[in-house]
Amino acid sequence: MTRFLDGVSPQSLRLVALFVALLATVLFFSTQIDGYLSPRMFNRITTSVAVVLPVAAGQAIVVMTRNIDLSVGSILGIVAYVIGQMLGSFPELHPVLVVAACMGLGAVAGAVNGVLVAWGRVPAIIVTLGTLALFRTFLVEWSDARTITTASLPQWLVDLPQATAFSVAGLDVRVTVLLAVAACLVTGLALARLRWARRFYAVGSNPDAAVMAGINAGFVVFVAFVLSGALAGLSGFIFLAKFGNITVVAGMGFELKSVAAVVVGGVSIMGGSGSMLGVLMGALLVDTIDNSLTRWAVVSEFWRDALLGFLIMAAVTVDTVASRSLARLRAKGRAE
Amino acid sequence: MKTTKLSGLALAAGLAAGLMGTTALAEAVTAAPGAEVNAVLLPKFLGILPFDQANRGAQEAAAELGSTGTLEYIGPTPENSAAGQIEMLTTATTQKQHVVMLSNNAGDQIAPTAEAAQAAGTKVVTWDSPIPSGAGETVFIAQVDFGSIGVVMADMAYDLAGGAGEFAVLSASPDASNQNAWIEAMKETLKGDKYKDLKLVDVVYGNDQSEESYNKALGLVDKYPDLKVIMAPTTVGIVAAAKAMQDEAMCEKVKVSGLGLPAEMVSYSLNGCAPQFALWSFVDLGYLTYQASYAIATGAIKGEIGEEFTAGRMGSFTIEEDPGRPGAKRVLMGPFTVYTKDNVEAAAN
Numbered sequence: 001m002t003r004f005l006d007g008v009s010p011q012s013l014r015l016v017a018l019f020v021a022l023l024a025t026v027l028f029f030s031t032q033i034d035g036y037l038s039p040r041m042f043n044r045i046t047t048s049v050a051v052v053l054p055v056a057a058g059q060a061i062v063v064m065t066r067n068i069d070l071s072v073g074s075i076l077g078i079v080a081y082v083i084g085q086m087l088g089s090f091p092e093l094h095p096v097l098v099v100a101a102c103m104g105l106g107a108v109a110g111a112v113n114g115v116l117v118a119w120g121r122v123p124a125i126i127v128t129l130g131t132l133a134l135f136r137t138f139l140v141e142w143s144d145a146r147t148i149t150t151a152s153l154p155q156w157l158v159d160l161p162q163a164t165a166f167s168v169a170g171l172d173v174r175v176t177v178l179l180a181v182a183a184c185l186v187t188g189l190a191l192a193r194l195r196w197a198r199r200f201y202a203v204g205s206n207p208d209a210a211v212m213a214g215i216n217a218g219f220v221v222f223v224a225f226v227l228s229g230a231l232a233g234l235s236g237f238i239f240l241a242k243f244g245n246i247t248v249v250a251g252m253g254f255e256l257k258s259v260a261a262v263v264v265g266g267v268s269i270m271g272g273s274g275s276m277l278g279v280l281m282g283a284l285l286v287d288t289i290d291n292s293l294t295r296w297a298v299v300s301e302f303w304r305d306a307l308l309g310f311l312i313m314a315a316v317t318v319d320t321v322a323s324r325s326l327a328r329l330r331a332k333g334r335a336e
Numbered sequence: 337m338k339t340t341k342l343s344g345l346a347l348a349a350g351l352a353a354g355l356m357g358t359t360a361l362a363e364a365v366t367a368a369p370g371a372e373v374n375a376v377l378l379p380k381f382l383g384i385l386p387f388d389q390a391n392r393g394a395q396e397a398a399a400e401l402g403s404t405g406t407l408e409y410i411g412p413t414p415e416n417s418a419a420g421q422i423e424m425l426t427t428a429t430t431q432k433q434h435v436v437m438l439s440n441n442a443g444d445q446i447a448p449t450a451e452a453a454q455a456a457g458t459k460v461v462t463w464d465s466p467i468p469s470g471a472g473e474t475v476f477i478a479q480v481d482f483g484s485i486g487v488v489m490a491d492m493a494y495d496l497a498g499g500a501g502e503f504a505v506l507s508a509s510p511d512a513s514n515q516n517a518w519i520e521a522m523k524e525t526l527k528g529d530k531y532k533d534l535k536l537v538d539v540v541y542g543n544d545q546s547e548e549s550y551n552k553a554l555g556l557v558d559k560y561p562d563l564k565v566i567m568a569p570t571t572v573g574i575v576a577a578a579k580a581m582q583d584e585a586m587c588e589k590v591k592v593s594g595l596g597l598p599a600e601m602v603s604y605s606l607n608g609c610a611p612q613f614a615l616w617s618f619v620d621l622g623y624l625t626y627q628a629s630y631a632i633a634t635g636a637i638k639g640e641i642g643e644e645f646t647a648g649r650m651g652s653f654t655i656e657e658d659p660g661r662p663g664a665k666r667v668l669m670g671p672f673t674v675y676t677k678d679n680v681e682a683a684a685n
Contacts, residue, residue: 145388245575248384252415301540
């Protein structure tokens, strides 16, 4: 037993724990909700996760550097609105360019945060709480109270959320889902394989040591915020495609959704650790619980949020306790 | 020349009203134009179309009345609606504004602030969404009779469901006093014999956000496989629900209805996802609200039951007891328009 545990890292153990939690959630609700284990429910959850996953991936990078980005919801809103509006004027724009524009605009907004945190030396929570309101106010002013409607969007974008990339065992994987998962996995691969990307972990786990080691910590933090903005921009694109009708409240609350996915996914809020697979699992777990509670007749509308909060807390607690006792078990195993 | 004469008449009428005091007049009072009225139009939050339209109406009325004071259109950002409204009402009071026109999104939480405003001499006229208890409110400018909205919603559900079956409500926020009042009024209507086969199965809240409303609409059709109608008495919710049904190719089975803006609903009306919905003119609502506020701020009327005043191009209105809120007063605007594929395109442009 202990030898088996020796072979796996704490990160992998966490993934296993998350997987078990997800499985338990799905099994529980399948006994509660009619037609739960269906291709339809699979689509409901995956397309819903697709919107939040890129934001969560970006948030994870920022959290790894021991910072937090509370402005991602507002960035997402700006991107969905402004690019949606632009598409009304330039409907022939190539889809790839549209995605690039979304990520570019998000990156610019992220850079504002990055500069203020990295070189302005203002704590991230204060900077991004400020830009959360600032970006939203900009959007309110910019919008002139008009709503972007699907009628003004090009047809390919309106059709995109229903487009299936491929089907596995009767389950359709939508293009937007593929896009979001790909973004998450590419980010994950880069974090794991690129030497430069290890600096995010270094700066997060010990900023002083990182600086001593010759790492330009300020620049690393700046890049983290730019990436977070760009990935929020990608979520903005998926949001625009999926919901079509965009008002100034678009994306409100996504900062908390992304933080929930990141924390449940096992990224340490103290910085320095975490994996994209964890974030993927975290986003999936939170969204599965949320979507299932919406369809569960037992809980009323008002208790749903409270229950969701409780389940997230429970998930984090179980995760922390489990990984701690596993670590102890392993230490004991080594000592023997 | 003609205008001077008219304003002279108006002044006389205003004076007459002042002299006669609170006795209920048969004649409508016309407030004297050209007075200095500093007013604030305070919507639930900034950035969505209906409130902007109301502002257009209020500005129109202010220009017509030739107020030499200011008319500011300020409001909280969406994420800070309830707290922001309370803060802005406090600020307006300390600035000694003459009148604040409020579309309340803070329930009764704002009542103490409104009472403090009244005590300091700032009138609080609500429109669109009242203070539920009526505390601290001079008068409420009701877009339509809240009871009749209940009837219209019940009737639209009845029509779309073919007289029988399940339907659900997708509302804005649980704190929105106007939506809550309409849903209650609809429930009252549903007790009637005509609606006995119509069953309201659930009320859910999308908090006036597209994504939340969209997900809640999908949740409803999953939870109630026999659902026939989603009734969304909110302009954000109705569009999101219609989009969700269209995306799921369920428009044949589940119809969307409620209160919506023609400009945002036109495509869903034409393709049959939302064959019927209703709304009133927010421009007129803003116009009437300013006219009433101006008359109150200048003292032409006191805001008491039975007083009648003229509101420019819209004719005359009487302050009456609000049947939905005992002890509170309202001015009833009305009527609303039911939109179908036949008239939605004309209204959208």
